Amino acid sequence: MRNKTEPQTLGELLAASVALAKDPSAAGRWFLGSMAVLAASFAFVLYQLVAVGHASFNTSSDGVNWGMAISTYVFFALTSSGLTMIASLATVFGFKQFYPIAKRCIFLGIITLVAGFSVLALELGHPFRMLWTIPTGMQVMSPMFWMGVFYAIDLVLLIIKFWLMLKGDWDSPLSHQVGNAGFVAAILASGMLGLVFGSMAMRPMWYGSFASIYFILTAALSGAAAIIVTTYMAYDFDRKQMPAELKTLASSNQFTKVFAALIGITLVMIVTRFWTGLWSNMDGLEGFNMLLRDPLFHVEIWVGLVLPFFMMLSPNSGLNKTSQLVAAFLVLGAMFINRYEFVIGGQLVPMFKGNWTNSLIAYTPSAIEWALTVLGVAMALACYAYGEKVFDLSSTPSGKAAEPSGAVRAAG
Amino acid sequence: MAKWGMVIDLEKCTGCQACTTACSMENSRLPGEHWQDVIFYNEGEHPSAQMKWFPRPCMHCENPSCVAVCPTRATYKAEDGQVLVDWERCIGCKYCMIACPYGVRFYTEEKPAYGGPDAKRVFAADDGHSWSPPWKGPAEDWKHGVGVQPSDVVSKCTFCYHRVAKAPKGTADLDPQNPALREFTPACVVTCPPGARMFGDLSNPNSEIAKAIGNKNGVRLLDQLGNKPQVYYLTGEGGAVPANRSLPPKKA
Ligand code: SF4
Ligand code: SF4
Numbered sequence: 331m332r333n334k335t336e337p338q339t340l341g342e343l344l345a346a347s348v349a350l351a352k353d354p355s356a357a358g359r360w361f362l363g364s365m366a367v368l369a370a371s372f373a374f375v376l377y378q379l380v381a382v383g384h385a386s387f388n389t390s391s392d393g394v395n396w397g398m399a400i401s402t403y404v405f406f407a408l409t410s411s412g413l414t415m416i417a418s419l420a421t422v423f424g425f426k427q428f429y430p431i432a433k434r435c436i437f438l439g440i441i442t443l444v445a446g447f448s449v450l451a452l453e454l455g456h457p458f459r460m461l462w463t464i465p466t467g468m469q470v471m472s473p474m475f476w477m478g479v480f481y482a483i484d485l486v487l488l489i490i491k492f493w494l495m496l497k498g499d500w501d502s503p504l505s506h507q508v509g510n511a512g513f514v515a516a517i518l519a520s521g522m523l524g525l526v527f528g529s530m531a532m533r534p535m536w537y538g539s540f541a542s543i544y545f546i547l548t549a550a551l552s553g554a555a556a557i558i559v560t561t562y563m564a565y566d567f568d569r570k571q572m573p574a575e576l577k578t579l580a581s582s583n584q585f586t587k588v589f590a591a592l593i594g595i596t597l598v599m600i601v602t603r604f605w606t607g608l609w610s611n612m613d614g615l616e617g618f619n620m621l622l623r624d625p626l627f628h629v630e631i632w633v634g635l636v637l638p639f640f641m642m643l644s645p646n647s648g649l650n651k652t653s654q655l656v657a658a659f660l661v662l663g664a665m666f667i668n669r670y671e672f673v674i675g676g677q678l679v680p681m682f683k684g685n686w687t688n689s690l691i692a693y694t695p696s697a698i699e700w701a702l703t704v705l706g707v708a709m710a711l712a713c714y715a716y717g718e719k720v721f722d723l724s725s726t727p728s729g730k731a732a733e734p735s736g737a738v739r740a741a742g
Numbered sequence: 743m744a745k746w747g748m749v750i751d752l753e754k755c756t757g758c759q760a761c762t763t764a765c766s767m768e769n770s771r772l773p774g775e776h777w778q779d780v781i782f783y784n785e786g787e788h789p790s791a792q793m794k795w796f797p798r799p800c801m802h803c804e805n806p807s808c809v810a811v812c813p814t815r816a817t818y819k820a821e822d823g824q825v826l827v828d829w830e831r832c833i834g835c836k837y838c839m840i841a842c843p844y845g846v847r848f849y850t851e852e853k854p855a856y857g858g859p860d861a862k863r864v865f866a867a868d869d870g871h872s873w874s875p876p877w878k879g880p881a882e883d884w885k886h887g888v889g890v891q892p893s894d895v896v897s898k899c900t901f902c903y904h905r906v907a908k909a910p911k912g913t914a915d916l917d918p919q920n921p922a923l924r925e926f927t928p929a930c931v932v933t934c935p936p937g938a939r940m941f942g943d944l945s946n947p948n949s950e951i952a953k954a955i956g957n958k959n960g961v962r963l964l965d966q967l968g969n970k971p972q973v974y975y976l977t978g979e980g981g982a983v984p985a986n987r988s989l990p991p992k993k994a
Contacts, residue, residue, distance in 0.1 A: 384834070384851035384894055385860075391775075391848040392855075395839040455834015455851065455894025460814060463831045467815030474813040474837050532807065532843035532967055613986040681845030682781075682798070682964060682987055689989060 336496055336721050346720040357719045364712035371705040375452055378698040384455060388696040394677045398695040399453035401673035402703045405552070405666050406446030406710070407481065407523055408545055412553020413439040414488065414516035419588075421491075421500075421509035427584055429500075430576035431557050434564070434723040436492045438556060439516075441713035443485050449706040473525040480519035487512035500727035520549045527676060534614040535607065535676040544599050551592040552665040558589070558658035562651070564718050569651050576724050581649055589654075590642035593661065597635050600668070617678035620690050626667050634664020744913070745823040746901055747944035747972040748931070749951045749960060750797055752981030754938035757782070757795035761930035761939070765799075768902065768929035770875045770890045772862065774855020775848045777899035778930050783984070796984060797938075799930065800825065800846040800899035801963065801971030808838035808847065817896075820886070823944075823972060824901045827887035832895035839896060843967045847898045850891055881905075902928035906941075914949035915942035944972060 337343045350361050378386040389397040417435035420428035451457040469475050491512055494505045521542040527533075528541030561580070565571040569580055579585060607618030621627050638657035647653040678690045695703075717723060757780050765771065765778040778799040785792050806825045808817050816831035817838050827838075839847045850872050854860045867874040872893040881904035882889035888904045891897050909916055909926035916927040917940075924932060931939040942951035951974075954960065960974035961983050975983050 384849070385853050389836075389849070390852055390855075391839065392845060395836045395849070455832070455849075457833070459831070460833040460835075463814035463816065463833060467813065467831070469810075469813055469815050471810040472813045472837070474811065474835065478813065526837075529811075530841060532841065532964075613989075616989055677840070679987060679989065681843060682984070 338496065343720070347716055350716055350719050353719075357715060361712060361715040361719070364708045364715060368705060368708035368712055371701045371708060374701045375698055375705060378701070379452070382698075386696060386698040387453075388694060388699060392680065393691045394674055394693040396673055396677065397693065398670060398674070398699040399449055399702045401670040402706050403446045403450040403453070404523065404673060405669040406442045406449065406706055408520055408549035408669070409552040409556050409665075410439045410443035410446065410488075411484070411516040411520035411546070412549035412551065413442065413556060414484070414512055414553070415550045416553045416557055418509065418513040418516075421506075422513045427579055427582070429726040429728070430573070430579050430724055431561060433492070433495050433721075433725055434561060435553070435557050436488055436495065437717045437721065437723055438560060438714065439553075440485065440488045440492060441710050441717065442556070443481065443488070444713070445706045445710040447481075447485075448709060449702050452702055452705075473522055473529050477519065477522040477526055480515055480522050484512065484515040484519045487515055495725075496721065498727075516549075517546060520545045527672070530676075532614075532681065533676050533679075534612055535617050535679065536672075540603070544603070547592070547599060548596050548665065548668065551589075551596045551661060554585075554589050554592055555658040555661040555665065558585070558654055559662060560714060560718075561724075562655050562658075563714075564723065567651075567655065573724055575726055575728070580651070580654070583645070583648055586642045586648040586654065589657070589661075590639060590648070593635055593639040593642065596668075597631075597639065600631065600635075614679050617675050617690060620678055621671055621675045624671075627671060630664045630667040630671065634660045634667065638664075743821055743823075743945070744911075744943040745945040745972065746802070746906060747823070747942065747951055747974065748799065748802075748901070748928075749940040749942075749954050749974045749976060751938045751940075751954075751958075751976040751978070752796075752983075753976065753978035754936045755780075755795070755797055755934075755981075756936055756938075757797075758935060760933045760935055761797060761799075764929040764933035765899070767877060768879060769888070769900075770878050772855070772873070772875075775897070777846070777848070777897070785984075794982070794984075798844065798846065798963070799973060800901075801844055801969065801973045802899075802901055804970035804972060805968055807841040807843065807967075807969055811837045811841040813837065820903070822907070824903055824906070825898075826900055826903060827896055827898060829884040829887055829891050829895045829897075834894040834896065836896065843964055843969055844971075847896050849894075849896055851894050901941075902930075905929070913943070914946045915940070915951060917942075917950070 337346045350358055387397055389395055413435045417432045419425045420432040464475065464478060487508055491508045494508060499505045524542030524545035527536040528538055530536050569577055572580060604618055607615050608622065638660050641653045641657045642648050674693055680691055759780050761778050762776050762780055769777060771777060780795050780797045782793060782795045785794050802823060802825045806819060809819050809825060813835065814831050814833055816828045818826060818828065820826050836849055839849065862873040865874045865876060870892050871890045873890065875890060878890055883904060886903050887897060887900050905926050905928060906916065909923065916923050918924050918927045918932040928941055931941045940951045940954060942949040944952055946952060954976065955974045958976045960976055962971040962974055963983055977983060
């Protein structure tokens with residue numbers, strides 16, 4: 331089912347991006363717009379790094395060591411894993427009704443991971459040095475080492491799977507094996523990212539294998555929210571323009587049920603985490619009290635999760651386009667807050683310290699940290715506009731889907 | 743193989759910060775970047791509040807979590823028991839800072855810890871160093887984290903590796919009172935006015951520090967976390983090792 335209009339070689343891919351930038355349509359403007367934001371934020375970050383150095387970050391040795399850049403990375407990396415899991419509903423578990431979103435999921439999985447890695451690399455002191463120090467060190471005791479290994483494997487498998495889909499190969503044994511392996515890699519990668527935090531016995535707000543399970547399950551939720559938003563975006567937020575198979579999926583309650591279940595699981599995980607955190611007298615858990623007093627936390631819970639949960643449960647509004655979209659947007663925002671709250675919150679109780687940090691630590695992201703978040707989002711959006719225009723992301727093995735009419739026009 | 747360790751007698755410590763200053767001079771530290779610090783904190787509430795102080799270098803743990811988490815092996819345990827950072831391997835990921843239970847690691851590139859001029863700009867370096875302090879010591883060894891460091895790496899107390907590594911093999915105690923050993927003894931130990939610090943080989947049962955730990959009931963900081971520090975505290979009467987992070991109790 332090879333789509334002749336899709337670029338197959340690197341040269342064609344580059345040519346397509348030039349063509350898209352010149353394209354006077356809304357998609358072209360959208361692409362140009364996000365490229366401009368990307369360029370501006372990248373220029374600002376580079377300027378800060380060169381002129382001020384990493385001192386431009388609001389992190390400090392006796393305070394929060396990992397700031398908003400790390401939580402942005404976690405947000406993107408977990409969204410990517412979640413998208414792979416959603417794609418696996420069709421490609422691994424054989425729920426054929428989810429085929430119309432599988433290819434878009436794989437593509438988004440690639441670009442969100444690349445966006446996450448880019449933010450992480452700009453936060454590191456010596457990003458290029460790790461290319462030789464990690465392989466020559468082989469520090470297998472480090473969860474960060476394994477996180478790198480599994481995410482690298484995950485990225486390679488996603489790219490292979492997408493390339494196979496481009497070739498129209500959805501169902502060969504090779505394609506299935508790549509899909510299966512990719513699913514396992516995404517679980518291991520997100521689980522290992524959880525252990526980067528969960529292994530830290532000295533930071534009880536993170537400690538425990540719970541962190542892994544929490545990351546895996548909540549990854550699925552951010553993946554689900556991301557695919558809902560982007561699928562509607564591809565069709566001008568208009569369900570009528572969707573190809574038949576996709577329209578059927580979007581207007582059936584199959585996906586909303588999955589979505590509602592994932593929100594419910596996430597709510598239970600957050601509430602139980604806070605329950606133990608607030609109830610226990612263990613030294614080092616005091617940060618939970620501070621998080622509970624933070625208005626952002628309540629926005630996350632009530633507006634970002636509870637409200638969408640009930641919207642998706644209600645049989646009337648669950649199938650309604652607007653409520654699906656609103657719910658997905660709210661959940662994506664909630665998950666961004668959630669990653670921030672998790673990463674920063676776990677560092678609020680100072681390690682053994684006196685003098686100047688005798689109470690909980692305060693932290694506000696600096697301009698460069700905000701710029702890195704903007705950079706990640708703009709990068710993902712630019713790549714998305716490109717992918718939506720250049721690849722046939724709604725195609726399925728059973729037939730070529732109709733071309734999306736005006737890729738991301740409304741949003742532009 | 744020696745297993746270098748330190749004993750700090752809290753009954754003798756006066757909280758004068760001479761160790762902190764000596765360390766900063768010896769190791770060319772930035773203002774506020776205290777590889778060795780004396781931490782002051784309050785315990786209890788009015789009317790029974792007490793002000794306490796507590797000297798705290800890197801513990802050079804037997805089970806160093808900073809070594810286990812470092813994805814590049816930039817942080818490593820040296821043969822003689824010191825935990826060191828190879829500044830030519832460190833990628834500045836700060837995972838070791840997250841994993842150290844004692845908060846004794848420092849990222850080089852940061853806003854000045856104290857207000858006022860940024861010493862790194864005032865004494866800017868024109869080579870690979872992150873700054874060029876006017877009191878730069880002669881010792882420089884980036885593989886062992888000694889001297890003025892490059893940018894964007896993590897630094898920490900080395901137990902004065904550049905001094906201790908030159909001590910005659912088999913030395914049981916590095917006693918600064920002994921003129922022959924003084925130059926091999928860590929700067930904080932040499933400087934301590936009341937002689938509250940001892941430094942020696944923990945694996946040698948005849949060393950004075952091993953005896954002091956045994957006879958005077960040496961204890962380790964936050965021992966429940968399993969890092970097994972190679973720094974021991976003698977509490978005697980009145981001294982105490984904080985068992986928690988010194989935060990005020992939870993308000994119901
Ligand atoms: S005190 Fe911290 S930095 Fe020092 S060896 Fe132990 S874990 Fe590592
Ligand atoms: S900051 Fe450097 S020493 Fe610390 S864990 Fe990362 S690479 Fe290792």
